[in-house]
Every structure is written in structure tokens, then in C-alpha cells.
Amino acid sequence: MVSTQKTIGREIGCSGIGMFRGGTVSLHFKPAPLNSGISFVRVDLPNRPRVPAHVRALSGNYKRILLKHEDAEIESVEHLMAAMAGLGIDNIEIEINGQEVPAGDGSAQLFVEIFRHAGIVDLGGKKKVFIVKMPIIVSNGNASVMAVPYEKGLMFSYTLDFHGAFTQQQTYDVEFTEENFCREIAPARTFGLSSYIEEFKRLGLGKGVTDDNSIIVHEDGKITKPISMKPAELRFPNELVRHKILDIVGDLSLANVLIQGRIIAKMSGHSLNVQLAEKIANIA
Ligand SMILES: [Zn+2]
Numbered sequence: 001m002v003s004t005q006k007t008i009g010r011e012i013g014c015s016g017i018g019m020f021r022g023g024t025v026s027l028h029f030k031p032a033p034l035n036s037g038i039s040f041v042r043v044d045l046p047n048r049p050r051v052p053a054h055v056r057a058l059s060g061n062y063k064r065i066l067l068k069h070e071d072a073e074i075e076s077v078e079h080l081m082a083a084m085a086g087l088g089i090d091n092i093e094i095e096i097n098g099q100e101v102p103a104g105d106g107s108a109q110l111f112v113e114i115f116r117h118a119g120i121v122d123l124g125g126k127k128k129v130f131i132v133k134m135p136i137i138v139s140n141g142n143a144s145v146m147a148v149p150y151e152k153g154l155m156f157s158y159t160l161d162f163h164g165a166f167t168q169q170q171t172y173d174v175e176f177t178e179e180n181f182c183r184e185i186a187p188a189r190t191f192g193l194s195s196y197i198e199e200f201k202r203l204g205l206g207k208g209v210t211d212d213n214s215i216i217v218h219e220d221g222k223i224t225k226p227i228s229m230k231p232a233e234l235r236f237p238n239e240l241v242r243h244k245i246l247d248i249v250g251d252l253s254l255a256n257v258l259i260q261g262r263i264i265a266k267m268s269g270h271s272l273n274v275q276l277a278e279k280i281a282n283i284a
Pocket of ligand 1: 246
């Protein structure tokens with residue numbers, strides 16, 4: 001699997017509301033040279049601290065990914081990270097004037113569109129590739145995520161199973177190509193289970209949730225908008241499992257390597273996904 005490093009063709013920006021904390025945050029994306037990696041720059045803080053998008057900066061993973069370097073934090077990076085992984089962007093500087101990455105419509109669509117608008121530029125140098133030669137497994141109770149050898153490239157498989165509640169079992173397999181990512185995975189939106197609504201409120205999270213950036217799945221299978229509770233249309237019949245793959249793509253990209261292998265997950269969330277990313281980063 002030979003693949004070369006990429007960045008964006010020109011500077012571009014966007015702004016929006018962070019789903020967990022609320023408040024408008026602006027992002028400004030800048031092309032970056034070969035081997036410089038992906039980093040966030042908190043332009044709203046003194047001395048503009050830089051936070052690398054790497055597992056070593058991980059600081060938390062409750063329902064979203066939190067990165068920290070010294071006192072600077074960046075959270076909810078996973079859908080943006082997934083968009084960059086899907087488009088093969090390895091080097092970029094992301095100026096941000098707040099703590100949380102905007103949610104867009106709850107999927108990675110906004111970021112894919114922005115990067116495609118800016119253009120993707122080949123920098124020539126090889127990407128670091130990690131070939132899975134032995135199974136690497138992390139699990140917790142009935143949740144698991146593993147990387148196993150797969151010669152053809154990179155493939156993701158996910159099984160979502162709430163044992164009859166919320167939604168019927170959904171399994172989805174997808175070969176990871178730019179085209180498949182942009183068409184089949186990037187548009188899948190964030191969802192919350194109705195059983196978490198109270199916990200979110202208690203933790204003071206979800207301040208930026210709107211009817212346009214997430215969907216709620218109720219125990220009886222109904223799917224609604226989160227605020228008005230009006231029925232919500234799904235973008236794919238199995239949008240939920242596709243979003244779980246979107247999250248894994250973003251989470252594993254924090255290992256900063258292109259994986260050659262098959263990722264097989266069942267009921268895993270950010271917590272397990274980043275444990276696998278850490279293991280891969282340690283071996284690679
Ligand atoms: Zn997500």
C-alpha cells in the first residue's frame with residue numbers, strides 16, 4: 001500500500017456551534033509542510049498554544065475526544081479527524097478560537113466539503129503505514145474493537161446491537177477508500193440514546209445540541225430531533241452504524257499512521273477506539 005502525504009491547497013475557514021459546550025467557534029485551516037502532522041492552535045489563548053492531533057495528547061473520551069497540551073484543550077475533534085483521514089490529509093494547521101470543534105450537521109460532511117473546496121495537494125513524501133500482522137484486541141464487557149490482518153487495504157466492520165431496544169441489530173462493512181468514505185460514511189450523523197439525555201443535562205453537556213446537528217434514538221425505536229422531538233428522517237436506513245464507523249475512523253487517525261488491516265468492532269465507543277489507537281501507535 002503506497003500512499004503519499006497530503007495537505008490542503010489553500011487557507012480556508014468555517015465557524016459553527018460546539019455540540020457539548022455551545023457557543024460559536026471559528027476554525028481556520030492552513031496548509032502545512034511534509035511530515036509536520038495535524039495540529040490545533042488555540043489562537044484565543046496567550047502564546048497561541050499548539051495541541052497535536054495525536055494519541056499522546058489524549059486527555060478524555062466521554063462521548064467525544066478531548067486533546068490537551070499543557071493548559072490548552074481541544075474537544076470533539078473526531079468528526080473533523082475522520083474527514084481528514086477520509087481525504088488523506090496528513091499535514092495541516094488548524095487555528096481555533098475556542099475549545100470545541102463546531103458540530104456542523106453532526107456528521108463529517110461540512111469538513112469534507114470545506115477541504116474539497118480548498119483542494120487536496122500531494123506533498124510527495126510517503127505516509128507512514130502500519131501493517132497489521134497479528135490481531136490487536138481491546139474489549140470491555142460486550143464491547144470490543146480489534147485490528148486483524150487484511151491484505152487488500154483497510155476495511156471497517158461494525159455491529160451495533162442493543163438486544164432489541166432502540167434499534168434492530170445493524171452490521172455494516174465498508175472498504176476504506178476516499179470515495180466510499182465521502183459517500184457512505186461522512187454524511188452519517190451523531191445520535192444520542194434517549195437514556196443519556198438526563199445524564200448529559202446533569203453533566204452540563206449538550207448545550208449546543210440543536211435539531212440540526214444530532215438525532216435521538218428512543219428505546220421503542222422511534223427516531224426524533226433532539227429539541228423539538230419531531231420525527232427525524234434518516235439519511236441511510238443504517239445511519240447509526242455508519243456513524244459508529246465514522247467515529248472509529250476519526251479515533252484511529254489519532255495514531256497518525258495509515259493502517260493496513262481490517263477493523264472489526266462491536267458496540268465500541270471512543271473509549272475503546274482510542275485504546276486501540278494507542279496500541280497501534282505504540283507498535284507502529
Ligand atoms: Zn460521532
